[in-house]
Amino acid sequence: xxxxxxxxxxxxxxxxxxxxxxxxxxxxxxxxxxxxxxxxxxxxxxxxxxxxxxxxxxxxxxxxxxxxxx
Numbered sequence: 055x056x057x058x059x060x061x062x063x064x065x066x067x068x069x070x071x072x073x074x075x076x077x078x079x080x081x082x083x084x085x086x087x088x089x090x091x092x093x094x095x096x097x098x099x100x101x102x103x104x105x106x107x108x109x110x111x112x113x114x115x116x117x118x119x120x121x122x123x124x
Contacts, residue, residue: 074119082112 072080086108093104 070121072121074116074121077121078112078116081115082108082110085111 069077069080086104089107090101090104093100
């Protein structure tokens with residue numbers, strides 16, 4: 055359990071150290087992949103949803119900069 059906690063802290067520190075743009079792009083990519091994975095499980099087609107979610111999340115995270123410690 056301690057190894058898993060250490061791995062999480064290491065990944066968290068690395069992600070928090072990213073620049074504003076890099077962090078926003080990472081979040082956008084992760085959310086697009088997540089929505090795409092869920093979309094595969096549901097009936098229907100279309101890839102606009104994951105792309106739109108990824109772009110929207112990247113814009114929101116870039117605009118509000120949640121890693122800003124000021």
